[in-house]
Amino acid sequence: MTSSPCSSIRGFAAPGGSDIQFSKLPWLVLTPALVFVFVGVFAPFLMTHDPAAQDYTAILKSPSLSHWLGTDYLGRDLWSRIVGGARTSLVAMAFVLVAALVIGVVIGSIAGYVGGLVETILISLIDIALALPSLVIALALMGVFLGENFDWLSDYWKMVLALTLAWWANYARMSRAVVIAELQQPYIEAARVMGASHLWVFARHILPHVLGLVVVYASADAGALVLAIATLSFLGLGVAPPTPEWGQMLVDGMSYIEEYPSLVVIPGLALTAVVVSFNLLGEAFALQKVPRVLKGRLLRRKRAARKEEDLARTKAESQA
Amino acid sequence: MPEAALTENPASDPTATAAAIDVEDLKVHFRTSAGRVRAVDGVDLNVKIGAFHGIVGESGCGKTTLARAIVGLQSATAGRVRILGRDRAEWQSQDRKGFARAVQFIFQDPLGSMSRRQSVQQTMEEPLRIHGMGNARERRRKVEELLELVALPASVLDRLPRSLSGGQRQRVSIARALALDPEVLVCDEPLSALDVSVRAQIVNLFARLQAQLDLTIVIVAHDLAIVREVCSAVTVMYLGRVAEEGVARPLFADPAHPYSQALLFAVPSPDPRVEATRSRVLLEGDPPSPLNPPAGCRFSTRCPVAVGECRASEPTLRGVRHGGRAACLLADRTRHPVL
Numbered sequence: 105m106t107s108s109p110c111s112s113i114r115g116f117a118a119p120g121g122s123d124i125q126f127s128k129l130p131w132l133v134l135t136p137a138l139v140f141v142f143v144g145v146f147a148p149f150l151m152t153h154d155p156a157a158q159d160y161t162a163i164l165k166s167p168s169l170s171h172w173l174g175t176d177y178l179g180r181d182l183w184s185r186i187v188g189g190a191r192t193s194l195v196a197m198a199f200v201l202v203a204a205l206v207i208g209v210v211i212g213s214i215a216g217y218v219g220g221l222v223e224t225i226l227i228s229l230i231d232i233a234l235a236l237p238s239l240v241i242a243l244a245l246m247g248v249f250l251g252e253n254f255d256w257l258s259d260y261w262k263m264v265l266a267l268t269l270a271w272w273a274n275y276a277r278m279s280r281a282v283v284i285a286e287l288q289q290p291y292i293e294a295a296r297v298m299g300a301s302h303l304w305v306f307a308r309h310i311l312p313h314v315l316g317l318v319v320v321y322a323s324a325d326a327g328a329l330v331l332a333i334a335t336l337s338f339l340g341l342g343v344a345p346p347t348p349e350w351g352q353m354l355v356d357g358m359s360y361i362e363e364y365p366s367l368v369v370i371p372g373l374a375l376t377a378v379v380v381s382f383n384l385l386g387e388a389f390a391l392q393k394v395p396r397v398l399k400g401r402l403l404r405r406k407r408a409a410r411k412e413e414d415l416a417r418t419k420a421e422s423q424a
Numbered sequence: 425m426p427e428a429a430l431t432e433n434p435a436s437d438p439t440a441t442a443a444a445i446d447v448e449d450l451k452v453h454f455r456t457s458a459g460r461v462r463a464v465d466g467v468d469l470n471v472k473i474g475a476f477h478g479i480v481g482e483s484g485c486g487k488t489t490l491a492r493a494i495v496g497l498q499s500a501t502a503g504r505v506r507i508l509g510r511d512r513a514e515w516q517s518q519d520r521k522g523f524a525r526a527v528q529f530i531f532q533d534p535l536g537s538m539s540r541r542q543s544v545q546q547t548m549e550e551p552l553r554i555h556g557m558g559n560a561r562e563r564r565r566k567v568e569e570l571l572e573l574v575a576l577p578a579s580v581l582d583r584l585p586r587s588l589s590g591g592q593r594q595r596v597s598i599a600r601a602l603a604l605d606p607e608v609l610v611c612d613e614p615l616s617a618l619d620v621s622v623r624a625q626i627v628n629l630f631a632r633l634q635a636q637l638d639l640t641i642v643i644v645a646h647d648l649a650i651v652r653e654v655c656s657a658v659t660v661m662y663l664g665r666v667a668e669e670g671v672a673r674p675l676f677a678d679p680a681h682p683y684s685q686a687l688l689f690a691v692p693s694p695d696p697r698v699e700a701t702r703s704r705v706l707l708e709g710d711p712p713s714p715l716n717p718p719a720g721c722r723f724s725t726r727c728p729v730a731v732g733e734c735r736a737s738e739p740t741l742r743g744v745r746h747g748g749r750a751a752c753l754l755a756d757r758t759r760h761p762v763l
Contacts, residue, residue, distance in 0.1 A: 290536040293497055294597075298551040298604070299524030308550075309539055413587055 133388045136381030137326075143187055144194030153181035155188035155348040166366075176356060176367055186374055188348030193378070196264055196343075197329045201322055203268040208275020209314055215276070216283025217306060227280065233273035239332055241270035246341040263342045267332060274325075275318050282314045324386020327379035334375055350375050443506070444608050444640040445471040445494060450503035452489050459715045463489040465664035466503070468741070471657070473508075473607075476634050477642045478655035478672065480687065482711055486664040487644045488532070491612045494642070495529045507608065521555055528601040530611040534593035538585040544596055545581040551603040570599040573636075574629060591622035598629065602637070611643045615650060623647070627654055648691045652676050660684045663722045664714055666741060668755075670748015680744035680755035683707075683723050721753070729754060 143150060152172065159179035167174045173182035215226035233241065245266035248254075254262060286292065286309065295305050336342035337351030345352060350371040357367030447469035454461040464486040471477045479487045492498035494505055496516045505512040507527055516523045531537035538547045548567045552558060558566065571578060574595040585593055594614060601609060611630075615623045631654045634641050645651050651658055651672070658675055660668040660683065668681040679685045686707045693699045707726050712718050718725050720735035727734065734753055741749040 290531055290533060291539045294529075294531060294537040295539075295550070295554075297495060297497065297524065297529045298554055298600075299521040300550075300554045301520070304554060312541065416583075417587060417589055 133384045136377065137323075137385045140190060140378050140381060141194060143190045145191075147187045147191035150187045151181075151184040153184045155180060155184040156346045157181075173370055174364075174366060176353075177360060182367070182370060185348040185353060186350075186370060189350040189353060189371065189374065190378075192343055192347055192349045193330045193333055196260070196267075196333050197326055199264045200267040200271060200329055200333075201326060203264075204271035205275050205318060205322055207268065207272040208277075209279045209311075209318060211272070212276035212279025212281075213283050213306065213310070213314060216280040217287070217302070217310070223280075226276070230273050230276045230280070233270075234277060238267075238270040239335060242266045242332060242336065243339075243341070245269055246336065250341075259342070259344045260347075263333065263336055267329065267336075271325075271329070275321070278318055278321060279314045282317055283310055286310045286313050320386070320389040323389055324383060327382030327386075330378050330382070331375065442473050442509070443470050444473045444475065444508060445469065445477075445642065446506040447490075447494065448504050448506070450490065450493060450505060451501045452486070452493050452498055453501040456715075462664050462714050462717060464493065464500075465714075465717070467661070467664070467666055469659060469666070469669075471608075471640060471642055473640055474638060475640055475657050476631070476655050477640075477657045477659065478651035479642065479644045479659045479661060480646060480648055480651055481661035481667075482687075483646065484711060484714065485661045486714070487646075487661050488612050490661070491529075491610050491642065491644045495527055495610050496523075497529065524551075524606075525555065525604045526606055527608045527610065528604060528606040530594075530597055530601050530609065530614045532613040533617050534590070534597040534614075535585055535617075537597055538593070538600075540584065540586060542585075543581065544583055544585065544588070547585065547596060548581075548600050548603060551600060555604065566603065567599075570603055573602065573633070574599045589622075590618050591625060594618060594622075594626055595629065598626075598633070602633070605637075606639070608640045609642070611641065613644050613646070615645060615647060623650065630654065648687055652691075660687065663711055663717055665722060666751060667723065668744075668748065668750040668752075669741070670744075670746050670750075674746035675748050678746045680746060680748075680750040681723075681752045682727050682729055682754070684750070686728075721751075723752075 152170075157180065159175065161179065162171065162175050163177060163179045165171055165175045165179075171181050171183065173186065175181055176185070211226055211230070215223045215230070243266075246262060249257065249262040249266060257265065292305055292309060295309060300308075333342060334349070334351030334354070337349045338354055339351075340355070342351060343349040353371040354368055354375075357364070357371065361368050447467055450464055450467045450469075451462070452464040454463055467486070467490055469479075469490070479490065481487050489498055493500050494507070494512070496512055500513075507515065507523075512523075542550070545564075545567060548570060549563050552563045552566060557563070567581070568578065571581070576592060576595050576599070580588060580592060580596070585596065588596065594617070598614075614630075615626055618626060627650050630641060630643065633639060643651070643655065655672045658668075658670065658672045659666055660679075660681065662683050668675065668679065668684045675684070676688060679688050707728075709726060712722070712725055718735075720737055721727070721730065721739050724730040724734040731754070739751045739753045741751045742755075744750045744755045
């Protein structure tokens, strides 16, 4: 138990509830994902060269002091391209994730709260979107966006838009489920009896629960999204060439895979590391929410906490 | 026990004749796959301002549905509810908050009626925030006043509802309901989730609050002993209808309806001499299904004194000896032979 409920972030983490407790987060699991975010945010300071600058005097060099990870077939610094690629992935991922989350939560919440015909229509929409793999939808949308009608969008934003439209449905489905489950709780009725408007009930009581779940899911989803961005770029549908991007780098390196395997291995490893770290994060969050059999140290800790709580309760009772 | 609540019986006070709650031929039917459940099927109820009104009956007799319909948590199939002289549905649709300031509801399960992620302080402040009352400091002061009113220590403020005891939880939910200074308090079995030892405390609390704040309280209960202790007026319900109603003391002394008699005689007496000699009416079987209520008097299938006439037509409420009304053809005709 957290000693004071005020120490938690209001709305997102309730003390001792079924939600995430930030004090108990496994930092070991959190660190890799944070490293990725850090690299992405501070990329300009970490890059030793301009990732797009070509240097024909230093083509396909092995690692050295000036080029930490060597150079590619155009003499571009591999380290700077990896770091720049992290930034590209992070920014695109953040846009898609936030947009998909907002769209998903809005549509799902409306479906759950309003009910009736509106719900039937929206849930059909969600089910249609969920029936196809997200990546297939994104690929199809990219195909549409590459047409002439969408010339006003850069390739980058086309990718972000396509991925967003392919990604929201899961969040909508989850939001609706949470909204429906929460609406059945008697405290919602209690709030209504106190004169609360629907907006109040939704914003104060339901939305925090929705966000609590959806944000956790998003943290695990981030890895899959980074992979999808790389996949689109790999297929030539995503980020345009001069911008450093891991999927791009894989394509570029493929022709040299026998002589210079590091050109493929390094971006591949970067991609793997990011996906694994976000999956670990999501897993850790999920485990906190799933009840499981406690053993050993965890069990003792839980028992101690329960005892403490009982003690506090009896103390308060004797005071009363 | 709160003798005070009984002596200043508002039901017998000639000045307090205005109705706080006036229910007219209320029907609440639920459509289920099995058919229409007539949870409340034509109930008239009149609660005077300042009364402590008890609604009693077996499980499934519709008393909770009635209470929920009074505050608008349940929409009525037919009939009307007037509160403080205003039509409930109209009032609530026009001025939701104004209605909430006049009428508050207390739930059976105090834990369920509070958000599990809000501290006691946040829970108790919520009605004030909904109604935009006061700034942080004024709200805090109001919360402290309320705590004092329901006799809770300030140390509970930072706790979560689930870490409180049952009695404390119900006190918090009572305090929250009183935050808006309502005139009418409707309580849906506020005692049934509590330990017997705590019940008495909460009952005393209700009695004290009623006297202190001039509240009109409607309490749904299946514990007759409690109703007998504190209520000024009683309505006995059976299968979605009113079986008997009247001023508490005379009604309990001389119940006219055989169902009320059975309910009353089922309550054990604390006095062993009375307990050894008291007469009992044992009801056999379960109440009939509200899906398909019996013809004639609804109680006739289980009534120990029913005659053929009882199954022919449904009796209406009419005046009986104790001054209230009962829906029984045989009420007061004679003292029932079995009793």
